[in-house]
Amino acid sequence: MKKQFIILCFLFALSVEFTFAVEQRFPRPDFESGYVQPEPTSPAARAAAWQYIDIAVLILTLSLSSWLVLQRRSRNLIFTLMLFSLWYFGFHRQGCICPVGSIQNVVAALFDPAYAIPVTVVVFFIVPLIFTLFFGRTFCAAVCPLGALQDAVIVKPQKIPAWLNQVLGLIPYLYLGFAILYAATGAAFLVCRFDPFVGFFRFGFNEGMFIFSIIIILIGMFIARPYCRFLCPYGVLLKWLSMLSKKHATITPNECIQCHLCADSCPFEAIQIPTPDKYPGDTTRTRRQLYLLLALTPLIVLISAWSFSNLSVLLSREHYIVQLAEQIRLEDSGQATSITDASKAFRGAGATTQELYLQAAQVQRQFKTGSWLLGAFIALVFMMKLIYLQFWRRRTDYEPDRANCFSCGRCYAACPKEHERLRELQGVLYSEDI
Amino acid sequence: MKEADEKPVHRRQFIKAGLHTTAALAIGGLAGMALSKSAPANLVWQIDPDKCIQCERCATNCVLNPSAVKCVHKYAMCGYCDLCGGYHRPGTKNLDTAAESQQCPTGAINRTFIEEPYFQYTIDEKLCIGCGKCVKGCGSFGNGSLFLQVRHDRCVNCNECAIAKSCPADAFVRVPANKPYLFRGGVAGAEPPNPLSGEAS
Incomplete structure (x- = not known):
């Protein structure tokens, strides 16, 4: 009987040590009942068309964000767009690929001869840089899902000492350096491994990361956008480019009247106050x-x-x-x-x-x-x-610190000149309740 | 009069304009270099079944729970054995469908009678956790028609795949998204694990 034969084969197989799976150890059966072998299913990966939609959404949200920040000057609309990006790039796309992590893919493409980088990833890396070079960090304002998640949980932002702000602000450079070293040598993608937010986007955490994510979110309630300010390696590139940008968000729509009202409106301490006329030091x-x-x-x-x-x-x-x-x-x-x-x-x-x-x-x-x-x-x-x-530069007006300003638009509403502009827009010149 | 008409160029503005152009050129250069090494298709993760050693990390290390890795059955390679190394626990006495006879910790393999003496084994992917116990059994005692694959209806395609990072056999490779499977024994859509194969050249 065939049954016994198969068991014999099985016992024989047990006695021999295999290092490789030998093909067709048991012969393919000849079916007499007309049985047809099914083919294994192979569910398709995400269709290529979607990646073009991703690129289109990225460019659209960046354009819209830049327009809202520079022209429309509406914090509410910026916030709404930010929530859309949080949903699309965060929860819908589940966080991958994001411009922050794409640094490593670009580095890997430059150093690893066997790695071919998908065009989408190159676009995701480059496009926000170009927008920043012309309009400031409008990517951080309303497009980045990591920034959006942190911006949405700010409860009661506290000021931290200026020296601490400066020292912690050096960490992203360190992080960027290590991320590039590890990506270039093919050892690891550190930025992705220690991304504290991607776990929320896909409702799944690796061991250890869950605690880190929760801690970052809890800190983020009181120290606004801690990841963006003190960790984000992509932010380093954006800082450099934002300092050179052609245009940038301004606090006042036309002129600064030194009223000091905006100074406390920024939760990121990115507003520079006017300096004395002469250098105060020696x-x-x-x-x-x-x-x-x-x-x-x-x-x-x-x-x-x-x-x-x-x-x-x-x-x-x-x-x-x-x-x-x-x-x-x-x-x-x-x-x-x-x-x-x-x-x-x-x-x-x-x-x-x-x-x-x-x-x-x-x-x-x-x-x-x-x-x-x-x-x-x-x-x-x-x-x-x-x-x-x-270096010391004389500053007469309240200005956003171009390197650290996320163009979030919170300061607009603090400026009396902005209120004047809005009233003029509505055709009302004077109002009792300023 | 002529001098007053001309806009004076300040040193600071001049330097800034220069740096702005330099930055623009740097971005362009970086984009060019990256694009010259690019592939048109997106890349997705896949397991090279010939390298896989069934260490069971796929079941535990994926960011998804249950894992995006599932067992796939290549029926054309199967011997349809009554005693199946992938289905039955080693040393089991009864060739039946009782839980204590099965390798699979979640009972994800369905054993159905075809004709004497052949049985068909089908993976219920909803139950499969990708531990690879059956793959090990089938590879050791059978034809090796069972193997683990990243299922792309589930995989979220993390930039750093958590399983790939912990895979002791370095069996995870990036493959073009239009040919995302590396099936045993050849199948339409399978490609050798070369990430550059998606390139037009």
Whole structure:
């Protein structure tokens, strides 16, 4: 009987150790009952047409946001558009791909010869940068789903000390540097892994991230947009471009009357107040400090670069190949306490240990160069910040700080000139209840 | 008079305009470099079944619960065995559909009689959690017609796939979205795992 034959085959199969699945260990049956073999289903991935819709929505929301911020000047409409973006890019698209994370795809495309970046991702990376270069951070105002989620939970924003604001503001540079290093070496996409909001968008968290997400949201109730201000690596690029932008949101629609009413309206502390007429400090001393800082910069950059390049072995441990090579080395020298799934898979796949070691050495060389550059970049950012603080510019009006202003439009309503403009728009020149 | 008509160019404005142009060129350059390495199709995650070692991380590490990874049955490779390494727990005495006889922790495999002595095994994807216990059993004792695949009606296509990151066999690859499956034994729509294959060149 065939039944017994199959059981015999089964017992035979048990006695032989297979490393590879041999095809058709059991012959294909000849069916006599007219049975037709079904084909396995293969549900399609998201249709290509959708990615063009995503791009269209991105460009539309950015255009609308820029118009609302610069021309229409309506906080309510900006907020409404922000909620739409939160729904579309956040809950509908479930957070991927977002411009913040696309930095890593672009870096991977530039460094990894095997990675071909989808055109959509390039567009998502580039378009907000272009808009920022012309209109300021209107992307942050009403398009970014991460910013929108934080903006929506602001309850009672508190002021934090200026020095703390400056120090925490350096973290995004650090984060950007590490994200680029890890994406360029193919070790990890850190920005995506530590994205605190994507879990809310898809109602699923990885272990550990849930606590981090909740903490960020709770902090965000009292310190407005903590991720945008003190973590977001894409924000670094937007800061630079916003400082150079052709146009930017203004607090007053025409002229500033120095009434000070707007100063407290910004929950992000991005309004710069007018300065005294003359530099309040000692000019000679400041100049001396500036020269000292300029002279020290190359030295500190080199020291930092050297220190970081010494950390490269530690940093490279995140890379899959380095981890695997280390495990195989430990196993082969008898020092390993246990055998991992990864080493079993490696030995099953039939590649030689020598090849693996060569690959790991290659990755570690990349990390050596990368962490040298990372160290230099971090020190340079730190020194540039110190140098920038030595400069003093006379300011007569209340102005948004172009680097840190999210163009959210909260300050419009604080300006008496804005109220005048709105009344004129309505044809009412004077009203009792200003 | 002539001098008064001309708008004076301030040093600060001049520097800013210069930096603005530089930034625009930098963005353009970056876009150009990225586009020269781009593929028209979107990329999605998939498991290379030949690399998969059924470590069961697919069931636990996906951001979705249950996982976007499910077991797929390639019927054309199946031996339709009565004693199925994928269906029955090793050492089971009764070749029946009792829970204690089954490999699958969620009872997601349906065993139906076709004709003597053949049985068809169908995956109920609603119940499947992608643990790969059946895949291991089928691969060790049978034809290997069961294998794990990322199902694209469920996958949200995270930029850093949490399972890919923890996969000990490095079996996760990015494949073009128009050919998103890597089925065993060949099927229309399957491609070798090369992310550049979506490129027109």
